[in-house]
Amino acid sequence: MLVIVGSRREGNSYNLGQKIKSACDAERIHCEIIVPGNQKIHLCTGCMDCDKNGVCDFTDDMKDNIEKIKKENLIVMITPTRWNLLSGDLKLFMDRLNPLYTTKELKDKKLIVVAIAAKKKELYSSEATISSLISFAESAQMKVVLKEEFNECLNANDILNQEEKVNNLISNIKKEALKD
Numbered sequence: 001m002l003v004i005v006g007s008r009r010e011g012n013s014y015n016l017g018q019k020i021k022s023a024c025d026a027e028r029i030h031c032e033i034i035v036p037g038n039q040k041i042h043l044c045t046g047c048m049d050c051d052k053n054g055v056c057d058f059t060d061d062m063k064d065n066i067e068k069i070k071k072e073n074l075i076v077m078i079t080p081t082r083w084n085l086l087s088g089d090l091k092l093f094m095d096r097l098n099p100l101y102t103t104k105e106l107k108d109k110k111l112i113v114v115a116i117a118a119k120k121k122e123l124y125s126s127e128a129t130i131s132s133l134i135s136f137a138e139s140a141q142m143k144v145v146l147k148e149e150f151n152e153c154l155n156a157n158d159i160l161n162q163e164e165k166v167n168n169l170i171s172n173i174k175k176e177a178l179k180d
């Protein structure tokens, strides 16, 4: 599986990504983390050239990312909630996946979406974030097989206080990986 971490700080999204990877490594389940914010990725110009041939004109880290995505059936997207939405880093990554929209190479891949927020659940901030990820999946014709929200995570390690929820999620993610 590929885990896309939508925050570049070594915070909650990163911590969760690392925990997923360690758990997968222990059971020899293939798992690779991509942090778009730490890569060289140009902003999509909207030129639409990729609509013609499924190829982006830019040569940057998305070339490699796209090759990796093509090979994987299970993608996990973890994003901090920002203004009730997904992070800009993750949105930029999604925009640059447009070459795969044209060729329908995202279609039917499994997607797991995770939103992390500082606010409490009843304020619906992370719910809106999850909705934005699900909308992406619908547009890409991917299948959302799991979704999870973590709330009350303001500081970088706050998610580690929600151990049971983290472990449940990881266990369900591994089950999805083993179905393939």
Ligand SMILES: Cc1cc2nc3c(=O)[nH]c(=O)nc-3n(C[C@H](O)[C@H](O)[C@H](O)COP(=O)(O)O)c2cc1C
Residues within 6 Å of the ligand: 007, 008, 009, 010, 011, 012, 013, 014, 079, 080, 081, 082, 083, 084, 085, 116, 117, 118, 119, 120, 125, 126, 153, 154, 155, 156
């Ligand atoms: C620009 C910005 C906007 C944010 N907007 C929200 C928000 O709308 N709702 C919320 O609950 N938390 C918001 N937060 C807090 C982050 O979601 C929270 O700290 C999260 O744990 C960060 O994840 P990270 O540690 O992986 O970076 C915002 C943080 C930043 C930097």
